[in-house]
Amino acid sequence: MQYTGVLKKMDTEITEKVQYYLDMKSDFINVNQLLNKQLTLDFVTYECLNCHLEKEIYRQGFCKSCFFEIPTAGDWIMKPELSKAHLDIEDRDLTYEKKVQLQPHIVYLANSSDVKVGVTRKTQVPTRWIDQGAHEAIEIVEVPNRYLAGITEVALKEHVADKTNWRTMLKNDIKDENLVEWRERLQAFIPEEAKEYYIANNSETNINFPVEKYPAKPKSLNIVKEQTYTGKLVGIKGQYLIFEDERVFNVRSNEGIVINLTIN
Ligand SMILES: [Zn+2]
Numbered sequence: 001m002q003y004t005g006v007l008k009k010m011d012t013e014i015t016e017k018v019q020y021y022l023d024m025k026s027d028f029i030n031v032n033q034l035l036n037k038q039l040t041l042d043f044v045t046y047e048c049l050n051c052h053l054e055k056e057i058y059r060q061g062f063c064k065s066c067f068f069e070i071p072t073a074g075d076w077i078m079k080p081e082l083s084k085a086h087l088d089i090e091d092r093d094l095t096y097e098k099k100v101q102l103q104p105h106i107v108y109l110a111n112s113s114d115v116k117v118g119v120t121r122k123t124q125v126p127t128r129w130i131d132q133g134a135h136e137a138i139e140i141v142e143v144p145n146r147y148l149a150g151i152t153e154v155a156l157k158e159h160v161a162d163k164t165n166w167r168t169m170l171k172n173d174i175k176d177e178n179l180v181e182w183r184e185r186l187q188a189f190i191p192e193e194a195k196e197y198y199i200a201n202n203s204e205t206n207i208n209f210p211v212e213k214y215p216a217k218p219k220s221l222n223i224v225k226e227q228t229y230t231g232k233l234v235g236i237k238g239q240y241l242i243f244e245d246e247r248v249f250n251v252r253s254n255e256g257i258v259i260n261l262t263i264n
Contacts, residue, residue: 001263003027006047008061009239009252012130017210020236022251024261031236032210038264039241040230041249043223045258061255071096080105080119080150105149107141107194109160109186110134111177112238113168116161117186119149126205131252133169133238136204138179141190141197152194159189170240170248172214179204211235215246223254230264 005024010031013019020031048055048063050070055063060073067073071093076082084091085101104122109115112134120128122142129137140156143149153162160182168174180203187198213234221229221243231243239252 003029003261004044004258005261006049006256006258007251007254008049009131009255010236012127014126014130014207017208018130018236020210022261029261031233031241034233034263035210035212035236036232036234038230038232039243040228040260040262040264041221041223042228042260042262043226043257044260046256047258049256057256063256076101076146076150080146081154083145083147083150086145086147101146102144105143105146106139107143107149107152107156108137108139109179109182110137111174111179113165113174114161115177115179115182116164117153117156118162119146119153121146126207129205130207131239132164133166133209133240134207135174135209136177136179136206138183138204139199139202140183140186141194142199143194143197148194148197151191155189155191156186159186166238166240166250167218169238170215170218170242172211172237209235209237211237211242213242213244215242215248217246218242218248219246221247221249223249223257223259 003024011021022029022031045054046057048066049061050066058064058067074091083101085097106120106122106125108118110129110132112132141152231245231247234244235242239250241249
């Protein structure tokens with residue numbers, strides 16, 4: 001069976017184990033069903049997720065000119081504290097920025113390699129946590145806009161990590177932390193403007209990933225460089241496909257790349 005399509009991050013569904021879906025144009029593949037199967041990935045070409053032209057991908061699935069122009073790739077995406085729609089100030093497209101920024105946002109703690117702080121729109125919980133490969137997570141504040149979430153994250157970063165170590169996450173070299181205690185400890189460092197939005201009485205969300213065998217030494221697969229790769233799929237965690245030979249393929253960081261996927 002062979003599928004061709006442009007890679008976009010896998011869709012997910014939280015069940016007893018996370019279910020993963022890959023949208024390959026004409027087919028919607030439940031990736032969990034490919035576990036223990038031999039897969040071949042072939043690089044075909046690039047396709048920018050915005051202009052759909054065959055242009056080299058720069059970042060986030062976009063070609064360079066789209067990345068620097070379109071409203072969905074503004075700086076405030078990666079740096080929420082730069083959000084200005086609440087002040088009626090435009091970055092690239094105020095209508096779009098108001099729609100996205102002026103809605104409930106969550107500042108959370110997620111444990112994927114270490115406990116880290118992050119920001120997401122409320123509608124993206126728990127998707128965001130699954131994408132990061134977090135085995136547990138908890139909300140700290142729910143604020144009405146992205147700016148308040150951003151400044152809260154910046155303040156909490158002084159006291160907790162804000163990056164995931166992908167190797168540790170994939171090796172499953174993890175600890176079970178009491179995130180309620182972490183939340184309570186960090187409450188004191190929430191900035192004044194966001195203090196009233198603290199969530200005092202929630203509990204951890206635990207997430208189980210469909211992984212049969214964790215790699216001891218994960219090695220990243222660069223499909224553009226290697227052009228073709230064949231391996232047996234033994235797990236899916238975060239946005240990574242994990243193969244039996246310990247190669248790992250980050251679907252999200254390969255957005256905009258057109259591949260042939262062959263199931264042997
Ligand atoms: Zn483009």
